[in-house]
Amino acid sequence: MSTIRELQEHITETYLPDVDPSELDRELDLLDSGVVDSLGVLRLIAWIDKRYGLALGNADVTLDDFRTISAISDLIDRERRPVARPM
Amino acid sequence: MIQWTDEQRALREALEDIGAALGEGHSERDQTAVFPHGQWKMLAGSDLFRAPFDQRWGGLGMDLPATMYLLEGLGYSCRDAGLNFSASTQLVSTGIPLHRFGSESLKARYLPSIVNGSSITAHAISEPDGGSDALNMRCTAVEADDSYILDGNKVFVTNAPVADLFTVYARTGDHPGPGSITAFLIERDTPGLVLGGKIEKMGLRSSPFAEVFLDRCRVPKENVIGRVGSGFWILDHVMKWEILCSFVINVGEMRSRLERTVAYARQRVQAGTPISKHQAISHRIVDMKVALETARMWLYHTAELVREGRDTTVEVAISKLLASEANLASALSAVQVFGGYGYTAEYGLEQELRNSVAGVIYSGTTEIQKNRIAAMLNL
Numbered sequence: 001m002s003t004i005r006e007l008q009e010h011i012t013e014t015y016l017p018d019v020d021p022s023e024l025d026r027e028l029d030l031l032d033s034g035v036v037d038s039l040g041v042l043r044l045i046a047w048i049d050k051r052y053g054l055a056l057g058n059a060d061v062t063l064d065d066f067r068t069i070s071a072i073s074d075l076i077d078r079e080r081r082p083v084a085r086p087m
Numbered sequence: 088m089i090q091w092t093d094e095q096r097a098l099r100e101a102l103e104d105i106g107a108a109l110g111e112g113h114s115e116r117d118q119t120a121v122f123p124h125g126q127w128k129m130l131a132g133s134d135l136f137r138a139p140f141d142q143r144w145g146g147l148g149m150d151l152p153a154t155m156y157l158l159e160g161l162g163y164s165c166r167d168a169g170l171n172f173s174a175s176t177q178l179v180s181t182g183i184p185l186h187r188f189g190s191e192s193l194k195a196r197y198l199p200s201i202v203n204g205s206s207i208t209a210h211a212i213s214e215p216d217g218g219s220d221a222l223n224m225r226c227t228a229v230e231a232d233d234s235y236i237l238d239g240n241k242v243f244v245t246n247a248p249v250a251d252l253f254t255v256y257a258r259t260g261d262h263p264g265p266g267s268i269t270a271f272l273i274e275r276d277t278p279g280l281v282l283g284g285k286i287e288k289m290g291l292r293s294s295p296f297a298e299v300f301l302d303r304c305r306v307p308k309e310n311v312i313g314r315v316g317s318g319f320w321i322l323d324h325v326m327k328w329e330i331l332c333s334f335v336i337n338v339g340e341m342r343s344r345l346e347r348t349v350a351y352a353r354q355r356v357q358a359g360t361p362i363s364k365h366q367a368i369s370h371r372i373v374d375m376k377v378a379l380e381t382a383r384m385w386l387y388h389t390a391e392l393v394r395e396g397r398d399t400t401v402e403v404a405i406s407k408l409l410a411s412e413a414n415l416a417s418a419l420s421a422v423q424v425f426g427g428y429g430y431t432a433e434y435g436l437e438q439e440l441r442n443s444v445a446g447v448i449y450s451g452t453t454e455i456q457k458n459r460i461a462a463m464l465n466l
Binding site: 014031032034036037038039041042043045046048049050055056057058059061062063064067 | 262314317319395401463
């Protein structure tokens with residue numbers, strides 16, 4: 001399952017139980033639309049930590065990384081990428 | 088279990104060595120509610136305020152658990168809980184967000200004086216109608232040329248009457264929610280920043296707080312901490328530090344209180360027997376010990392997770408809940424064990440009980456912490 005699809009399923013299940021995952025626009029502004037509030041952002045961070053094993057606390061992350069499903073997916077891809085180490 | 092280095096142990100011992108002098112006169116200051124400027128200078132002369140900051144700013148580069156280790160020593164050795172609370176606020180209110188999120192020029196301008204303690208700092212978050220619902224703030228910041236114009240009221244601002252620098256959180260976005268808050272660093276003498284009068288309070292009385300009024304207060308854009316709209320992110324980081332730093336001080340205070348209570352129970356004789364031999368007393372003291380160790384373990388465990396960048400929303404809430412309630416219960420138990428003497432001002436225990444009440448209110452009440460844990464359980 002793609003990250004986008006996983007995110008659509010998680011967000012509808014957690015925040016929009018009446019919405020079909022496939023109908024959730026990946027570009028919808030989750031913060032300004034009120035779908036995800038401040039506690040919701042913290043719940044998303046907890047879910048990403050648990051689901052993907054990503055520790056975001058020390059990462060270069062901003063709130064814009066949680067604004068849309070596309071942005072969250074990009075964040076996950078960025079943080080999963082192995083860090084290049086000098087030989 | 089964290090193993091402290093010889094250097095960290097030496098720093099803590101040095102801090103504990105001046106703890107008695109820092110706490111001297113705490114009972115009088117509790118009565119008069121006077122901020123101890125002399126003791127503050129003494130504290131600034133120690134390494135405490137330097138602990139978590141990079142060496143390039145005059146700091147020691149210590150991580151969160153090591154900084155807490157020093158603060159625990161302060162709580163253990165200094166009986167002036169108000170001073171201890173102001174010291175914790177000094178570390179976390181402005182220095183920590185500036186260090187992590189501020190621009191290089193903003194750091195260069197303000198961090199050195201925060202690190203050496205010559206600037207006292209405060210953060211203005213709560214509002215008269217907001218309370219624990221901090222993000223629904225009404226204080227606004229409107230863009231105007233090269234500045235932002237701030238309007239609104241802030242309450243319960245610790246250190247405000249003596250502060251030189253304020254971190255103020257204000258709404259920059261039209262939409263309610265986490266993306267509309269921005270953090271600003273404001274100098275005390277900025278026109279439009281006005282302090283309210285002295286506010287009497289129940290405990291922590293040598294740590295003053297006040298209301299802050301922002302009346303068309305013009306703040307240069309370069310004084311935005313982090314990015315516009317990132318205030319929630321900054322506040323979340325700050326609250327983790329605030330909770331872990333201020334409550335590990337309480338752990339030090341609880342240990343000091345436990346030692347005094349054990350000593351008193353062993354020497355106080357009733358009906359020919361030390362009261363420590365009465366199970367009703369010994370079990371109460373054991374409860375103090377268990378609560379102290381539980382709070383301590385949770386605080387350091389959570390700090391290690393924060394250091395690793397893990398999600399800690401639940402752990403921080405549990406730590407805050409446990410430590411604040413443990414401190415309150417410990418203070419009440421000590422008063423009870425000391426009996427009539429505990430009720431007098433002379434022994435300082437009634438003062439500790441009043442001080443401990445603050446902990447179940449500030450940084451999110453006990454009820455708010457439970458709400459947060461419930462939300463994380465999807466309840």
